[in-house]
Amino acid sequence: MSGHQYVRFVSYFLPAALFPTVLFLGMPWSLFVENAEYFSFDVLFPFLIAFIASLLLICIAYMNVSLKRFSSHLLFFSGLYFLFSDVLAPVQLPELAGTKQAPAEPLLFTAVDVGLLVAAIILAIMLPRHLVARTAPTIAGAIIFGQIFVAFSPLVGGKTFSTVVNRDKRSIGEPVLGEVSKPPAYGGVVADRPNVYHLVFDAFSSVGFMEAIEHLSASEKFEGFVFFPENRSNHVETTMSVASFMTGTFFEGDGLHEWMEAWKRGVGVVGEMLKAGYMLSSYEYNFCLDGASYCLEKKRIINLVGLERPEMLHFADLWFLRVAPNYLQAEAYSDGKGIFSWLAERLATGTNATDVLWLGENLYPYYSIAMFRKMIADEASRPAIGQYVKGHFLVPHGPYIVDGDCRYRENVTYFAQATCTLRMVTEFLDELKRLGRYDSSIILVHADHGSWPVCRGKDLDTLDKAMDEAIRRSSVRGYAGVGIDCAIRTLLLIKPPNASGGPLASSMRETQLADIPATLYDLADVDVKTPVGVSVLAPDFPENRDIHIFIGYRQSEESGDEILFGRDFKKGVLDHYVYRRSAGWIILGDMEATW
Numbered sequence: 001m002s003g004h005q006y007v008r009f010v011s012y013f014l015p016a017a018l019f020p021t022v023l024f025l026g027m028p029w030s031l032f033v034e035n036a037e038y039f040s041f042d043v044l045f046p047f048l049i050a051f052i053a054s055l056l057l058i059c060i061a062y063m064n065v066s067l068k069r070f071s072s073h074l075l076f077f078s079g080l081y082f083l084f085s086d087v088l089a090p091v092q093l094p095e096l097a098g099t100k101q102a103p104a105e106p107l108l109f110t111a112v113d114v115g116l117l118v119a120a121i122i123l124a125i126m127l128p129r130h131l132v133a134r135t136a137p138t139i140a141g142a143i144i145f146g147q148i149f150v151a152f153s154p155l156v157g158g159k160t161f162s163t164v165v166n167r168d169k170r171s172i173g174e175p176v177l178g179e180v181s182k183p184p185a186y187g188g189v190v191a192d193r194p195n196v197y198h199l200v201f202d203a204f205s206s207v208g209f210m211e212a213i214e215h216l217s218a219s220e221k222f223e224g225f226v227f228f229p230e231n232r233s234n235h236v237e238t239t240m241s242v243a244s245f246m247t248g249t250f251f252e253g254d255g256l257h258e259w260m261e262a263w264k265r266g267v268g269v270v271g272e273m274l275k276a277g278y279m280l281s282s283y284e285y286n287f288c289l290d291g292a293s294y295c296l297e298k299k300r301i302i303n304l305v306g307l308e309r310p311e312m313l314h315f316a317d318l319w320f321l322r323v324a325p326n327y328l329q330a331e332a333y334s335d336g337k338g339i340f341s342w343l344a345e346r347l348a349t350g351t352n353a354t355d356v357l358w359l360g361e362n363l364y365p366y367y368s369i370a371m372f373r374k375m376i377a378d379e380a381s382r383p384a385i386g387q388y389v390k391g392h393f394l395v396p397h398g399p400y401i402v403d404g405d406c407r408y409r410e411n412v413t414y415f416a417q418a419t420c421t422l423r424m425v426t427e428f429l430d431e432l433k434r435l436g437r438y439d440s441s442i443i444l445v446h447a448d449h450g451s452w453p454v455c456r457g458k459d460l461d462t463l464d465k466a467m468d469e470a471i472r473r474s475s476v477r478g479y480a481g482v483g484i485d486c487a488i489r490t491l492l493l494i495k496p497p498n499a500s501g502g503p504l505a506s507s508m509r510e511t512q513l514a515d516i517p518a519t520l521y522d523l524a525d526v527d528v529k530t531p532v533g534v535s536v537l538a539p540d541f542p543e544n545r546d547i548h549i550f551i552g553y554r555q556s557e558e559s560g561d562e563i564l565f566g567r568d569f570k571k572g573v574l575d576h577y578v579y580r581r582s583a584g585w586i587i588l589g590d591m592e593a594t595w
Contacts, residue, residue, distance in 0.1 A: 009062060009063075010137065011133060011136075011137045012062055012068040012069065012072040013058060013059065013062055013072075014136070014137040014140040014141045014144065015072045015073065015075065015076030015079075015136040015137060015139075015140045016058050016062070016071065016072040016075040016076065017054075017055055017058060017075075017140065017144055018075065018076050018079030018080070018083075018140040018143060018144060019054075019075040019076070019078050019079035019082070020050070020051055020054035020055060020058075021051065021079070021143070021144045021147050021148070022079045022082050022083045022086075022143075022147070023079075023082060023323060024047045024048075024050045024051035024054060025047070025048070025051045025147055025148065026083070026147040026150075027082075027086060027319060027322055027323060028043075028044055028047040028315075028319055029044065029047075029147075029150070030150075031315070031318060031319060031322060032044055032315070035318075039311060039314075039315055040311065042311075042312070043311060043312055043315040043316075046312070046316070047319070069129070069133070072136070073124060073129075073132055073136070074124070076132075076136050076140055077120045077121075077123060077124040078120070079140070079143075080120060081116055081117060081120040082323065083143065084116050085112075085113050085116050085117075085325065085326075086322060086323075088112050088116065089109040089110075089112045089113045089116070089325075089326045090109075091103055091321055091322055091326075091329060092104040092105070092106060092109070092329075093321070093333075102330055102333065102334055103321060103329040103330060103333055105326055105327060105329055105330055106326075109326045110326045110327045112326070113325045113326040113327060114325075114327070117325070192385055192386065193276070193277070193278070193385060193386055193524060193525065194385065194440045194441055194442055194497045194524075195382075195383075195384065195385060195386070195387040195388075195389065195437060195440070195441045195442070196273070196278065196387070196388045196389065196441070196442045196443075196444075196520065196523075196524055197389045197428075197432075197441060197442070197443045197444070198269075198388065198389065198390045198391070198444045198520065199389075199391050199393070199425070199428075199443070199444065199445045199446075200242070200390075200391065200392040200393070200446060200447065200448060201392075201393050201395060201396065201421055201445070201446070201447045201448075201491065202238060202368075202392070202393065202394045202395065202396075202397035202447065202448055202449075203396060203397040203398075203447060203448070203449060203450065203451045204395075204396055204418065204421060204446075204447035204450070204451075204490070204491040205418075205447070205450035205451045205454045205455070205486070205489050205490065205491065206227075206228075206229050206231060206450065206489050206490060206491045206492070207450070207454050207455055207486070207489055208396065208414065208415065208418040208450075208451065208454045208491075209227075209418070209422065209491045209493075210229070211415060211418070211454075212415070212418045212419045212421070212422040213422060215404070215415075215419055216419060216422060216423060216426070218422065218423075218426050219503065219504045220503070220504075221426040221429050221430070222429070222493065222495075222504040223500050223501065223502060223503055223504065224439075224495045224496070224499040224500035224501065224502060225443070225445075225493050225494065225495045225504050225505070226493070226494050226495075226496075226504075226505050226506070226507050226537070227492070227493050227504060227505070227506045227507070228492040228493075228494075228506075228507050228509060228511045228536060229506060229508070230508055230509065230510050230511065231446070231489075231490055231491070231492035231511040231512065231513070231536075232488040232489060232490060232510075232511070232512050232513070232547050232549070232579070233245075233447070233448065233449040233450065233487075233488045233490040233512070233513045233549075234250065234488075234512055234513055234514050234547070234548055234549055234550060235448075235449065235549075235550050235551075236449045236450075236479075236484065236487040236488060236551060237449070238448045238449065239260050240260060240550065241448040241449050241513060242260075242263065242392070242448055243259055243260040243261075243262070243263055244513065244514055244532075245446075245448070245513040245514060245516040245517070246263035246268045246269050246270065246516070246517070247262060247263050247267055247268030247269070247517065247531075248268060248269075248514055248515075248516070248517035248518060248530030248531055248532050248533045249268075249514075249531050249532055250514065250532055250548060250550070251550065251574070251591075251593065253591050253592060253593065253594070254594050255594065256572075256593045256594060264287065264289060264290060265290050266290050266291060268517055269390075269516070269517050269520060270289055270290065270291065270390070271291075272517075272521065272526055272528050273388040273520075273524070273526065274291045274388075276524065276526045277386060278386055278387065278388040278524075279293045279383070279386055279387055279388065280292045280293055280294075280388050280390065281293065281294045281295075281375075281378070281382065281387060281388070281389045281390070282294070282295040282296070282297075282390055282391075283295075283296050283371055283372075283374075283375050283389070283390070283391035283392070283393070284297060284390070284391070284392050285297060285301070285364075285367070285368065285371060285392060285393070285394060289390065294378075296371060296374055296375070296378075301367045301370050301371050301374070313338075313340050313341045313344055314338075314341070316338070316340040317333060317337065317338025317339065317340050317341055318333070318338065320332055320333075320338055320339050320340065321333040321338055364394035364395075364397065365394060365395045365396070365397065365398075365399065365400075365401055365402055365417060366401060366402065366408060367394075368393040368394040368395045369393075369395065369402060369406055369420070369424065371391070371393060372391070372393050372395075372424050372428070373424070373427075375389070375391055375428070376424075376427060376428050376431050379428075379431050379432070379435065380431075380435060384435070384436075384437045384440075392448075393421075395417055395418075395420070395421045396414060396417035396418040396420070396421045396451070397451075398414070398417075400412045400413055400414055400416065400417045401417075402416070402417055402420050403416045403417075403419075403420065404416045404419035404420055404423070405420065405423070406420040406423060406424065414451060414453055414454055415454070418454075425445060429443075438500055439497075439498055439500045440497055440498060441495070441497065442495065442496065442497050442520075442523045442524060443493075443494070443495040444493070444494055444516065444519070444520060445491065445492075445493040445494075446490065446491050446492045446493065446513065446516065447490045447491040447492075448490070448513075449487055449488065449490055450486060450487050450488060450489040450490045450491075451486070451487065452483045452486045452487050454486070455482075455485075455486030455489065462485055462579065462584065462585070463481045463482070463485060463584060463585045467481055467584065467585050468480055468481035468482055469481075470587060471484060471577070471585070471587065474575060474587055474589075474590075475551055475552070475575050479551060481585065484549065484551060484577070488549055490513060492511060492513075492536070494519065494523075494536065494537065496523055496537065497523065507536070509536060509541055509543070510543075510544075510545055510547060510580075510581055511536045512533065512547050512548075514532045514533040514548075515533040515534055515535065515536050516533070517530045517533060518530045518533045518534050518535045519533075519535045519536050519537060521535075522535035522537065522538065523535075523537070544580065544581065544582050545580065546578045546579070546580050547578065547579045547580070548576070548577075548578055549576075549577040549578070549579060550574045550575065550576055550577075550591070551574065551575040551577070552572060552573050552574040552575050552590075552593070572592075572593045573590050573591070573592060573593065574590065574591040574592075574593050575587075575590060575591075576588040576589060576590065576591050
């Protein structure tokens with residue numbers, strides 16, 4: 001190829017390459033990075049393959065095709081349309097929190113999308129061909145370079161995708177990971193202290209627990225435990241709640257991301273237990289805790305249950321939703337299931353497990369049950385002393401896809417999934433008893449927050465109508481006071497060491513999740529003072545105290561939507577409330593949260 005031919009080839013190739021770069025590199029990459037906590041890096045491979053194959057196909061075709069200019073311009077303006085449509089009319093979808101969802105189609109965004117399409121067609125037809133030929137390669141080259149640079153910049157300086165991109169799944173400190181079919185590998189010197197089992201469940205309401213334990217007639221399984229029906233979470237969002245109850249702190253207005261991530265790096269309970277000589281086993285689903293001797297996380301659970309397709313299908317569904325014009329998004333993604341899941345269902349030749357394999361919404365509860373049962377299976381190989389077992393399981397949080405016997409079902413209730421969750425807890429307690437380590441162990445079972453629907457129809461309100469409306473007006477999320485009151489009613493069960501002789505007891509103390517670190521240190525005899533919270537079992541526990549509650553952290557749009565799908569916040573607002581049994585609710589005002 002002569003120099004002149006090479007220049008002409010590049011002048012056609014670059015504009016044509018804009019289309020696959022935007023669709024198969026830029027969009028999937030930004031979708032993944034902005035929602036990295038939900039997906040493993042593997043979901044990007046099909047798109048990377050499609051991107052490379054598209055470029056090769058264009059290269060081969062443009063060596064022979066006579067319609068290079070026409071096809072190059074067509075692909076160039078198509079790429080510009082999809083790029084600007086994605087930026088100026090983004091998908092309106094709530095946070096990927098596990099519920100079946102449908103995107104909104106605001107009229108303004110539909111108008112913008114239609115306007116962009118019309119503009120792209122007019123420009124493609126009306127602009128002089130020589131002007132497009134001179135400018136398109138430069139414009140396309142700059143955009144392509146920018147997209148490729150953003151996609152592969154984590155590799156600069158020898159860094160890896162897992163440490164830079166998958167910030168919520170990284171394995172800091174290189175924990176020892178065994179195959180899921182093998183027991184954990186333990187070794188080294190451990191503390192001569194009783195094992196601590198710290199089990200956290202997502203959205204397990206104390207109200208739901210009371211119903212589930214009565215339904216299962218399982219009170220006798222919890223001998224030595226104390227149940228705190230008046231326990232409250234300080235947050236109704238998981239990431240902030242976990243940060244608070246793992247560090248014993250409240251957010252103070254700056255560096256929200258650093259505060260939310262610090263506990264994973266050893267600030268608070270994890271670091272203090274390691275300092276005290278405990279060995280850490282981490283069952284955290286999306287990541288491995290710093291310093292873990294054993295970790296079981298998402299990828300190995302997917303392999304364990306043999307269901308890799310749902311994540312890939314879910315990501316592909318969301319990619320197509322992002323590609324689709326605003327006015328077709330509801331058709332492209334209905335009730336949490338997109339075009340790829342729909343096609344997979346139609347192409348499935350058998351009926352065994354197809355509901356699971358092709359389910360469009362996420363399968364967090366399904367995987368969490370598998371992870372919990374793997375933790376039970378691991379217990380026999382775990383030492384009987386000096387172990388801190390920390391797990392966070394995404395049940396009974398939605399989507400509600402398992403019944404009370406932990407069998408997969410579609411469209412079950414919160415109560416059924418809560419019953420399954422409690423059933424698994426009793427199986428774990430039975431295993432500890434079988435191994436002869438139940439009595440000596442310290443066991444904390446609690447949730448990160450409660451669940452609003454479980455309180456409907458129950459007389460649990462702690463505020464009158466005036467305060468309910470005042471909270472609704474003040475809330476950046478538009479939450480009613482009764483909703484917040486229910487969402488913070490959070491399960492808390494504690495069994496001290498050597499306390500298994502008596503039946504399940506109840507304590508009406510006004511406790512909060514920020515008390516968790518102080519309680520754990522007290523029970524494990526670890527000498528640490530916490531910034532916030534006291535041991536819920538302390539003899540001098542304060543009987544009249546303020547419970548601080550923070551709501552928000554995602555900035556609402558003017559339309560009322562909490563978040564734009566794939567575009568997280570940088571600054572937001574937190575509502576700050578106080579609840580005291582003797583005084584009721586107090587609105588303290590807003591806090592600005594800087595990312």
